[in-house]
Amino acid sequence: MNRIRKSIILTIAAALWLASCKNDKYLDITPDGRVSLNDVFTDAQNTESYLNTVYNYLPFGGIYYHYYEFLAAFTDDAQSSDAPTQAGFAATEWYSGSLTPSKNPLYTGNYPTNNGNRYERNWEGIRKVNTFLANIDKAAVKNESNRASMKAEARVLRAFFYSRLIRKYGGMPIIKEPLSPEYDFSTLKRNTFQECVDFIVEDCNAALAEANFTWRRVSTADAGRMTKAVAEALKTQVTLYAASPLWNKTNDAALWQKAAVTAKTALEDLLANGYQLYNNYGEFFENSPDDGANPKDKETILVSRAFGAQYPLNMLVLRMASVLNADKAGSCPTQELVDTYDMDNGEMAITGYSDADHMHPIINPASGYDDANPYVHRDPRFYATVWYNNAYYGKVNGADYYIGAYKGGNVGISNTRQRTHTGYYLRKYKAPEDQSNNSGNESFRFIRLAEVYLSYAEAENEAVGPDQNVYSAINAIRRRVGMPDLPAGLSKDDMRERIRRERRVEMPYEEIRFYDERRWKILDKSEKVTTGMSWTKNADGTFSNERIVVDRRKTWEDKYLILPIPLDEINKMPSFEQNPGW
Template identity: 25%
Template sequence: MKNAAIVIVTSIMLLTIVSCEDMMGDFLEKAPGVDVTEDTIFSSRSQVEMFLASIYEYGVHSNLGLGSPDNGAPAIANSAGTIDAGATDEAEACANWYDPQKWNNASVSPDNTDDPRFSHRFTAIRKVTVMLDRVDEVPDITKEYANQLKAESKFIRALNYFEMFKRYGGVPIIDHRLQLDENLKIPRSSVEDVVNFIVKDCDEAIPDLPINQLGALRGRATRGAALALKARTLLYAASDLFNTDKPYLDFGTNNKLICYGNKDKERWKLAADAAKKVLDWAKEANCYLITDQGLDGNYKYSWQTYDNSEIIFAEKSSDAMGKYTWPWSAISPPTVYPGNAGQSGVTVTLNLVSKYEDRLGNKVDWNGGNDLQAKMASLDYRFSQTVVGNLMRWNSEFPKLQLWQDSGNGPGADVNTCYGGFWLHKLYPEEISESVWRKVPNSTLYQLNEAYLNYAEALNEYNEGPTQEAYDAINTIRKRSGQPDLPTGLGYLEFRAKVRNERAIELAFDGHRFYDIRRWMIAEEEGVMQGGMLGIKIYQIPESTEYRYEPYVFETRSFSRRMYLHPFGTGEINKGYLIQNPGY
């Protein structure tokens, strides 16, 4: 699946090169292949680059729902089927069999987990340890290139440990090739040790990574990718979920597996400094925010156009996927392309829509009225580049979706599943249509806009109030979409609320909201991951171009405090090396 700009190999070739055990148990119990196979891998540049391609393949995830192998997705894809927004106040995944529903009804459990890539991460980590152990033996590469391959591998190891840290807290650290005479049942490490391990891998990788990757090499790790990963890790580490002496649930002597065990404001300083280094790198690497596509196009261009100047690191696919297959089928409304009816699309909640200001920076009232079209037209330009509302454009084939009650068989007219009254459009390429029906599903994992918001948040938290640098960072993001600067004189909590709202808008549907909610520990607030999810019902007004709308609760969700972290799967717990997270 991955196109890491290395030699593309078939799965049969990869299996010939290296044994690809799926489960962590295999990692711990078996050597990574016979000696002759390893000798072959490290006998030449071409062979070792094929091995590196397999590390990217297993180690770099997609935020898109890629289905499962029997539905045409590669064997190691994210098989959750859809994006995680449907488990938050962003949206509802309309098909009731999607994984987000486990969170909405609080049924997620060790037997019903939501982490299809758990075993793949340890496969990637195992491969990294082999690379680090033997890459210096390759005869036809320079020392500098060997160091780059080590750095790329360390970045991928750090990426996978971060993905586990944000889900589980502390996890087992495997930093070398295990021998059969070692203790092969590695226990969980503390949150602090895992964070330090991620940061160490990033720090060691940064000097040997290229400042940028261009052309066919896009998709391989850069200095900016490692800096961005370090910054995000430290932001999470400084946040309430982990930066505390009292975890979300008492875990007795194991508290440090799920939090630091102390609260330290200096962690916010580390996060701010790390975010600033991303911004400094961006200037050197010619990485910049999109500002030349117009206020009504900048934001859409930044998420829709692959390899644009704002993207720091992306999962790069090589296979074009059709509109009737994942991930596109999980996003598009069922009546736009009827073959997708089983997936039912992603409907955006009023909970999210109400976070959009108008273009003067004012909060918008959504209590009901006869002015729906005018209200939507007044919103922040990012709204129409993220969401499709009534009579708004999907693409050239469907220039006006009909979302009112009793709208017949028109495009988008299946209001029975459009619970929110709005459809998600972000992530779905404009060009997919009846004539162009396949598109490679790249997934942006790190983008420059996040670095500005990370910097603003960390500065405010560390200083217990916004500095000018914090204002400048958040206003830079707002300005490129035409929003006015934030008012000056905001207090600590007022600025925090603005930053959090800005993240909800700017980073919507990019895989951030679920984890932001948990690290801020706001899931239990009404309408976040608990309580009423709001939508609107839309009605025609006779002889008028306007439409009446009425807000309503389409779903009431449940949240248990145990859900601030994921459960480990029963199969992993039964292997005897893990302590389950509390409450499961």
């Protein structure tokens, strides 16, 4: 653990209180006409406006990791084209093992519109919520139902901020009230992970019990706001994490049972309130959620606030096959991700590797998979997610265009940042016609219904084994894309493997894999090496291929399971303990 500077007595709570006061117009107590904090809550419009400002502390997600990367680039699902040539960029630093308590590559590009210092931003959000909740009962409001709804909304916001803190850093102090600078911060201690989970669940349950709080937002202006659906999903996420190997060190069956019951209730409530899987997997990601009480998209639970013209443009220019002279190839799928997709007959294509470098896949002979012709008859989600060599792209300047990811091809594999290093480009989120027209309507979803299905399947399997409820949940996801049901008679261990694979191919690039790798404690298996497929075009027009090692990362040790608390914050809090290994 880092040596603590005893002379520093402020804690993160005080620092954030002071920092946010500087920049909050409602907290400036000056004689120039602006209102004080007390004045805010004597005006109904200002009361609502104060709650609205809390949303400024939510992350954007998606490509807003430096430099315009998905969080997937920091998992074995993707390899950034910035590494290794772009020194100082987030992915290059991450892969080289540069994470320390004083330097977190994920926080490179520390701007509010990026995913910069989320540790600090989450605490700022919590402080704002606590201030709101401390005043709302006596605040001026339009009516009592509005007061009740805003109070519930604030509690879900606090649950969201806490959930994002603990899944990266472990247990945090549970702070329910605004803290003044006079508070004795030297005594502030961390609560356990489970205590934080219980607190998040408590906030979510309070919001769910409020009759005036909504299940769905129905206007574009309210996109990305908290709802009862978000509360159900957050409960499902955090109880699943608490039951997982990282935090459930004794494999306590009661924690799995609690996670299963929580997920089942969430799924039933969401379905009863109009949520359902979107009928077209690929199309779902190419558009933003629509408005209205009966939208076409009934699957999205929480969408990022980063939407509008700029987000689709960035998605195009900064992470695409260079058909339109993109600035970079971006977060390119790895061979490991590609190998996870089943064949369309429902059989696993590749069950593992016989060597540490993943050069020799273990092929399931019942699948029909051929490593020399690997892209035929795969799960439809593969084609909706990955551009691969010789894939038909669409029309470009009126002519048919095929992805030439082979050496020397039109978007051929190379070590430059404009080209894939793995032999693949990301297809998900951007329709070819939108790429060609430099347009689009996509946005990033933090939570959707499919995750709740899969979380329920996982928790139920761990709690009671692969019963019919497990099969029903996971098969609902597979049927949506036309995949066969899982075979009957799977063992608990076999079902666990199938569920983990299903999570990976259903939700790549959705900020799920980063935390799954950690809560399952599989970094030593998943993060040591990433590979790709190098293709050569032969004289007769055919292609030959070979698997290649793309990168050997230094992010697989156990200390990377829980990220280090920033050194500046540890130094401010004498009673805090740094996370293991840091």
